[in-house]
Amino acid sequence: MNAWTVILAAGLGSYLFRLSMIVLFDRITMPAHLQRASELVAPAAFTALAATGVATACMGLGVTQAAAPLAAVAAAIIAVLRTGSSQAAILVGMPTLWITAAMLPS
Amino acid sequence: MAPWLAGLVPFGLVIGVSAAQSDVPTLAGWLTGPLIYAGSAQVATIGMLDAGAAPVVVVTAALIINIRLIFYSATMARHWRGTPWWWRLAAAYLLVDPSVAVGLDGYRRLSRSRAHAHYLGGAVLLWVSWLAAIGVGATAGAGLPAWLHLEFVIPLFLVGQAIAKLADPAMRRAIFVAATVALLALSAPLQLGIVLAIAAGVAAGLNARSDGPAQSIHPLQPSTEVPR
Numbered sequence: 001m002n003a004w005t006v007i008l009a010a011g012l013g014s015y016l017f018r019l020s021m022i023v024l025f026d027r028i029t030m031p032a033h034l035q036r037a038s039e040l041v042a043p044a045a046f047t048a049l050a051a052t053g054v055a056t057a058c059m060g061l062g063v064t065q066a067a068a069p070l071a072a073v074a075a076a077i078i079a080v081l082r083t084g085s086s087q088a089a090i091l092v093g094m095p096t097l098w099i100t101a102a103m104l105p106s
Numbered sequence: 107m108a109p110w111l112a113g114l115v116p117f118g119l120v121i122g123v124s125a126a127q128s129d130v131p132t133l134a135g136w137l138t139g140p141l142i143y144a145g146s147a148q149v150a151t152i153g154m155l156d157a158g159a160a161p162v163v164v165v166t167a168a169l170i171i172n173i174r175l176i177f178y179s180a181t182m183a184r185h186w187r188g189t190p191w192w193w194r195l196a197a198a199y200l201l202v203d204p205s206v207a208v209g210l211d212g213y214r215r216l217s218r219s220r221a222h223a224h225y226l227g228g229a230v231l232l233w234v235s236w237l238a239a240i241g242v243g244a245t246a247g248a249g250l251p252a253w254l255h256l257e258f259v260i261p262l263f264l265v266g267q268a269i270a271k272l273a274d275p276a277m278r279r280a281i282f283v284a285a286t287v288a289l290l291a292l293s294a295p296l297q298l299g300i301v302l303a304i305a306a307g308v309a310a311g312l313n314a315r316s317d318g319p320a321q322s323i324h325p326l327q328p329s330t331e332v333p334r
Binding site: 002003004005006007008009010011012013014015017018019020021022033034036037038039040041042043044045046047048049050051052053054055056057069072073076077080081084085086087088089090093094097098101 | 180
């Protein structure tokens with residue numbers, strides 16, 4: 001299964017989800033705990049992907065160079081906590097990454 | 107619809123840039139837009155394919171993230187009873203967080219026929235804007251210099267999305283547990299650590315909710331935050 005097939009399969013499954021209750025509406029009642037779980041999936045998934053992505057990026061660099069992405073993440077966290085805007089993570093984190101990477105010895 | 111578009115366009119640009127910077131063919135990355143048409147699942151699909159995860163794991167993760175679409179389907183089903191099947195097939199395809207929010211607003215305020223048009227108009231505008239934003243990001247992202255490290259935009263975007271949810275106790279527990287498990291399971295084969303971390307985070311969040319007072323965090327509140 002290559003990337004194209006994966007995307008097609010994920011797309012087909014997603015469309016079936018969208019269509020499911022429109023077809024089955026009169027026959028199924030959705031459990032409340034499943035509704036609550038669905039609200040938690042995206043934050044948990046985003047966190048898992050972020051932690052994995054940052055850790056993998058750092059492991060591919062030397063100890064010194066890994067300081068740049070770590071500094072960017074730290075700055076992003078502080079920016080979001082101070083502003084309450086998720087978009088501050090990129091607006092602050094990327095310049096921090098560029099500046100830190102430029103200052104570090106290669 | 108305007109508040110949704112303001113949050114959606116930058117998200118689409120980020121997904122386009124990440125598709126261009128990843129090992130996934132750029133066209134395949136863009137096709138996550140019309141095929142999957144749900145930002146968080148698109149991010150997960152592109153990110154996991156780029157990381158070399160097994161296909162079954164990628165599809166499973168994308169579908170777990172998109173489980174909420176079943177609830178949106180249930181929410182809209184009662185409004186679409188009696189409409190032609192071709193209309194329901196098309197309207198279902200366009201179901202996503204912002205279109206449901208805009209659609210429900212229309213069904214509260216307007217007559218049924220006008221609300222149908224309100225939903226379809228808003229949903230099509232959203233769909234076109236989304237695909238255009240991903241296309242622009244993918245096109246621009248491919249030509250940008252390597253020192254910009256644009257591959258780091260997605261992790262930072264995800265960090266921002268997660269940190270912004272910390273105020274809710276259940277979300278907070280889900281986020282901390284998911285991060286911890288993801289880091290502990292870094293060496294798991296086929297990127298299974300990500301799926302494990304999602305499951306652990308959701309379980310921890312549900313446990314926190316059962317411990318404390320019920321809180322509504324309905325995902326369809328219009329805001330400046332990015333639609334999932």
